[in-house]
Amino acid sequence: MPAPYMPPYTITPAILSLVAEIAGEVGRLGALAGAGSVPKLRRKNRIRSIHASLAIENNTLTPDP
Numbered sequence: 001m002p003a004p005y006m007p008p009y010t011i012t013p014a015i016l017s018l019v020a021e022i023a024g025e026v027g028r029l030g031a032l033a034g035a036g037s038v039p040k041l042r043r044k045n046r047i048r049s050i051h052a053s054l055a056i057e058n059n060t061l062t063p064d065p
Helices: 012-057
Strands: none
Touching: none
16 A cells, blocks of 8 residues: 655644635635626626527527627
8 A cells, every 4th residue: 555645845833824814815805806797797608608599599689688
């Protein structure tokens, strides 16, 4: 049975603290940046998807809302 993997560094409390701080900031930025744009992107992508599906069936519906 092979030996378990040992990384070439030691995980210290300081490293864990920095990783937790970075993860918190990434989450905060993601919440601020994505909150307003996600519904618009979902709506736009849904319209494009429906338009493409209808175009396959030779429907002339335009994607303009």
